[in-house]
Amino acid sequence: GMNINGMNTTSCMAHIDDYNSNVLIIKPLPGFPVIKDLVCDFTDFFNKYYAVKPYLIEKTPPPGTERLQSVEDRAKIDGLYECILCGCCSSSCPSYWADPDYLGPSALLNAARFVMDTRDEGSDERLDAVNNIHGVWRCHTILNCIHACPKELNPTKAIASLQKEILKRKY
Ligand code: SF4
Ligand code: SF4
Structure with missing residues (x-):
């Protein structure tokens, strides 16, 4: 990703x-350290991605065969699995600039990709990793991330779905 005429995109x-x-x-991605x-x-960015156990x-x-999914279950990760980790969303997010520990829209969308996957059994630990002030609760729905995503994904919606899953959990 890079910034062209003020908008992040994949060149x-x-x-x-x-x-x-x-x-x-043409500028390097805002908010990311520049090497050259x-x-x-x-x-x-990748350490934050690994933190959500992707x-x-x-x-x-x-099981003896593959872990099968119904067509409906498979559809639950549409709009999530397509992320190419380009960084355009996180680099456009004011919360990401303001809080160096914020996981950011990309890592959180990838957390949602596995939480919503019916074959996954690690949602509890993954939700624990994002249920804090540097995780899903840092998002202020500013929506920059959606406009920045060249794959037309919706990190804001993914973050909201994680917040909903956290609130659904029994403590
Ligand atoms: S919606 Fe949330 S993640 Fe997206 S740019 Fe705004 S604060 Fe960042
Ligand atoms: S959600 Fe979109 S903008 Fe963000 S890293 Fe993935 S593909 Fe790039």
Whole structure:
């Protein structure tokens, strides 16, 4: 990802005609440490991604065949699994700039991707990891992340769904 004329996007998917301008101002992703020129350091971004345990967690013994899903269950991760971890959303989020410990829209959308997966059995620990002031409760629904996402995903909605799952839990 990079910032072209004030908007974050993936430069490989950007079309010059869409900018409607003779002048293109290209900058590295805002809020990310710059290594050199347009190259940003994604270490912190990926550490936040790993913090939400972005993989299927199994607690019961695997079945003899694949873990099957119904068409309806599979549809529950539509709009979540497509994330390419480009960083455009987190880099556009004012809460992400303000709080260096905020997990950010990308990590939280990926947490939702596994929480909503009916094959996963690790929701409790994943929800524990995001149920704090640097997790889902830092989002102020400013919506920048949605406009920034080149895959047209909706991190705000994903964060709201995590908040709902947390509130549904019995303490
Ligand atoms: S909706 Fe939440 S995650 Fe998205 S930009 Fe706003 S504060 Fe950040
Ligand atoms: S949610 Fe969209 S903008 Fe954010 S990292 Fe994934 S693909 Fe990129």
